[in-house]
Amino acid sequence: MNNSDDLRSLNSELNIVYRYLRKLKITHEDAEDIVQETAYKFLQYYDSIRTKKIRSWLIRVALNFHYDQTRKNSRIKLDLREDQVKTLSKDLPEEILLSHEHWSEIEYILSKLKPTYRELLLLKYIWEFKYDEIAEILDLKANNIKTSLFRARKEFAKLYKEVYR
Template identity: 45%
Template sequence: MSDELIIKIFQEKMNLIYKYLMKLGCSSENAEDIVQDTFYKALKYMDGIDEDKLSSWLFKVAINKYYDLCRKNNRHVHLSIDEEIFKERLTDSRLVEDFILDLEKKEEILNILNSVNDIYKNLLFFKYDMGLSYKEIGELLDINENTVKTYLFRAREQFKKLWRERYEK
């Protein structure tokens, strides 16, 4: 594999993996370590990895390392919404009351999101927080694009069901 391809992989995929790990609640230091370990492992086994499946391989290695870290620390995986991005999306003309209401709504969304099936939670995160396309999600998870669409539909349905049960009584 060429040096150019290795650099491209590191810049594109490792950045994405780092952001994902941070959203899962991984500390910056741990996320950097996991990304570095994943890249090292990719370099070590580069000849045995199919180029078409490289993205999903990298992602799986990094996620498995994160889950190992969680098991070691007896922690659960919880998604978070970046507070700064959340604030930026507010318009300047909004009142403080609106901002507080938005924070409360964010907390409600996170509560539901963290109670959704882990696979669905990840898919919702990839699609709506990271803005990845169905194709990109499929490549990351090494699944068919149509399967991604089906799972996302089910994820949205599960989210809506849980939302209705909890907040629309």
């Protein structure tokens, strides 16, 4: 990567990653840190990146770094009342995910899911991305996203019933 056009192209892609992170409600400072780390990893592994979809690769690296940092910096606190558990157990997974008042319970269940399922549920129900947008981010087909989301919802519901019954 010694061409100035390549550097301009990388800068353009990193700006898109930054805007994407801000759309996810990540603070300006954190988004800048994530983009800087992403650029570093890109330059470090440039020769071994095999995908032609550099934007997808950059977004994937940025999201993984963000999730790692969030996981390191957060603690899960369970503070459930009996009436909350009864109310929530009647809801569908989509309704549970959309209910921000029960976020600590949701975070706990999400932490128990496979990372792929957790990411799909967050992208779809918290950040409200469309199937084709998720497919582009994860570099998968939209049909695969639909199938995986179905499985993720099913697993979420199963874990939720196990924990909160």
